[in-house]
Amino acid sequence: MSSDLHHLGAAYALNALEPHERRSYEGHYPTCDICAAEVSAFRETAAELAAAVAAEPPTDLKAAVMAEIGSTRQMSPSTSPRDELAARRRMGRALPAVAALIALVVGLAAGLLLQRDSGSGVDSVLAADDAVLVDLAGEAGTVLLAWSADRGEVAVVATGLPELASGLGYQLWLIDDDGVVPSRVLEVSSGAVSAAFGAPEGVPLAWGITVEPLAGSNEPTTPVLYVGEV
């Protein structure tokens, strides 16, 4: 962890980070006790700044809010990856340029295709009409995922994943409204992944990756390393 990252708590609590810094910091602070405590404290301070400029909303707003919540379903209580997701959701969506993302996916897939025969599956998921592309943000490397509901398949293309201790792997999770659904542990070669396989059951709100034993886990046992919203 660069020491610089440890100093971003104030700007983060004021929502003053650039999008890429925000993503890096969100990958970092929940796992760092000092930074997590700092963010909590800075947020309390920011709330004081908010209270200092208090202004009454229009009087009819409350009725509108009450009417809307009457027809708004609440989320299920948190599991830890979902909690992270909720935090990220509140940040608003980091919108990568879709064209650039597609170019990157295709480029990565094409590069990997040359070396790995599993690439053809990746290609067909990417080519599916209903393919949804998701950029999973994390600290190191690039993880891109394509999900096709029609084909019931998901493709993962990644590079630059840090090497893990033996016996551990990167496991993919589907995150939906009810919780977390396990997918498989990704086959990694020199930090790269290019694989297509059956998608787990569920309509994803997001996809996440944690480090788990190679046999896979039924629920995440470590913090989320990569996450991206659909």
Added chain:
Amino acid sequence: MRPLRRARGAAVVDVADDEVSLVLRVGRGDEQAFSQLYDLLASMVHGVVLRVIRDPEQAAEVTQEVFVEIWRIAPRYDQHRGSPRAWVATIAHRRAVDRVRSEEASRTRESADARIAVIDVRDTAEEVTDRLDVARVGHALRALSEKQREAVELAYYGGRTHREVATLLEIPEGTAKTRIRDGLIRLRDLLGVDDEL
């Protein structure tokens, strides 16, 4: 030393406890509790949203979105990670900033525009200081160096990133980061925000 800690310390703790139990009830689908929470926090939410967005109509829209979001995600509120007030203010400020930035992203900003924005935002910063109706926070802000205060206010009330703060103040990015950080640390210490979190 916490010279500016709220005088009514015990009463404040009661209020905070109250807000926690309200949010926990909201998380269980209690609309009555939500109504009370709205009454307690609506002026804080609308105030910060209006400060960042400035357009009253858009601000009202965002304030409504914020409260619906609070309702939606209340089951996920974790009292160990912060007070309800801080949780709600974070959501409100972020929504406001997202609204402003998504609009700005759709425009190309010429340097001439940026120049106008400097003047504009600097005025806002002063106006905010003048208008601060919570003496304690006003006092704390005045205890910052002018440079720190300007950077913190541009970031929070102006909804600017630290890079924009650097551009607007014509200082290096590293300097902007340092001013924001030092300013917020000083505010935190002066305001005596809960250290038991």
